[in-house]
Amino acid sequence: MAGEGSEVGARLRERDLSAAPAALNLIESTTRRDDVAALLREVAGLEQRGRVVGVTGPPGAGKSSLLSAVVGAWRRDGRSVAVLAVDPSSKRSGGALLGDRARIEFDPADTAVLIRSTAAGGRLGGLAPATRAAAQALSAAFDIVVIETVGVGQSETEVAEVADTVAVVVQPGSGDALQFIKAGIMEVPDVLVVTKADLGDVALRARRDLNAALRSLGERETAVLAVSSVPPARGIDELVAALDEHRTGLDLPAVRADVRRAGALADFVVEHGERGLRALGGRRAALKLLADEPPERDVASLLELLEERAVAR
Ligand SMILES: Nc1nc2c(ncn2[C@@H]2O[C@H](COP(=O)(O)OP(=O)(O)OP(=O)(O)O)[C@@H](O)[C@H]2O)c(=O)[nH]1
Ligand SMILES: [Mg+2]
Known part of the structure; x- marks a missing residue:
């Protein structure tokens, strides 16, 4: 169920600051990953x-x-x-x-x-x-x-x-x-x-x-x-x-694209460890791979890309 995540995300999107504590609670919980993904989808971009x-x-x-x-x-x-x-x-x-x-x-x-x-x-x-x-x-x-x-x-x-x-x-x-x-x-x-x-x-x-x-x-x-x-x-x-x-x-769109790339790589390392990183040919190669992607790609899709490549290698 990701209903609460979408709802809280939609409120943040409307700049409803009172949704922030609920958003943080979801993000910090270890069991509500679908909600977190739904929340981040709502605010993407x-x-x-x-x-x-x-x-x-x-x-x-x-x-x-x-x-x-x-x-x-x-x-x-x-x-x-x-x-x-x-x-x-x-x-x-x-x-x-x-x-x-x-x-x-x-x-x-x-x-x-x-x-x-x-x-x-x-x-x-x-x-x-x-x-x-x-x-x-x-x-x-x-x-x-x-x-x-x-x-x-x-x-x-x-x-x-x-x-x-x-x-x-x-x-x-x-x-x-x-x-x-x-x-x-x-x-x-x-x-x-x-x-x-x-x-x-x-x-x-x-x-x-x-x-x-x-x-x-x-x-x-x-x-x-x-x-x-x-x-x-x-x-x-x-x-x-x-x-x-x-x-x-600052060139903000470029900065934020780099933030998303670094975030995807960090998520990947949390999931797959140094071993996963090696499967991608190391940190530098992984960043190079991400840098070639369109700047608007979101963290979740960049993470999927890394996972596909790690398996393919
Ligand atoms: N004299 C003086 N003392 C200060 C000033 N700013 C902070 N302090 C003192 O320095 C000490 C540490 O301040 P904090 O603001 O907690 O420092 P911090 O960098 O957040 O510390 P951590 O989060 O623990 O790393 C406290 O005793 C403050 O009162 C200042 O401008 N002048
Ligand atoms: Mg402090």
Whole structure:
């Protein structure tokens, strides 16, 4: 039975934000796959309505505090916002020290904001398929969908597969991002945010070092901003503007086609593992195969294509 999935999907298509919790419940359930498929069919092709912003950075960098301020600014502009906060389930990736972790603050009576924590993906890495599906479904209804992930390096790459714009958030004095960028481990983010600017010189120095590192790589376009999320907040409007500006320059249909291709490959790896990937001749060959398909193909049909090819080889 996929009746509920179609119904919830149709409501999202009509931009009925009150359908979002039900949509997320379906997407996160492990037993309602027909409903999820029906839901995603209803919203297929509508993803370009909303935009997907990835916010990623090391544990405790200040991502959630920053989002409290940014969500507030977006709401003052009248934009609806959904945040999918991916909780690192493994001890390794941690998170801010217990008790020191901020929650995203918002007005609970405001029906145009939705904040949801979701579990991180499994061993095969990265964003859970449910997070990808949730971003796809919610971007049909909300103006902005944010995915908050913890980490730097790997997580930045994964969120970039789903998001139109990726902001990497670092706190002053932590050299992680700088080292990753220099070493080529991290792709250059669309926007770099140094938090805790209220701490003064150390934040300004971090910003200067990041700018210098980017210039030495010939990356002059990337915005590096210093923000403070504690009152009086600083740099928030500039960040909102930088995110908008990045989006304006994008070829969105092409970005979303790439998102669907990456999503199909991720689903395939979840279903068939590394062995399935080998049957396709490896990740690169699989991406090449997908890139040759028409950009409008949806995730389900791309997944079928991969499965057919894997069997044929
Ligand atoms: N001084 C100062 N402290 C901040 C600022 N932003 C965040 N903090 C503090 O930094 C700590 C971590 O902030 P969070 O917003 O939870 O950081 P996070 O990146 O979301 O953490 P995880 O989700 O656990 O990775 C909290 O104690 C915040 O109060 C800021 O602008 N200035
Ligand atoms: Mg957080």
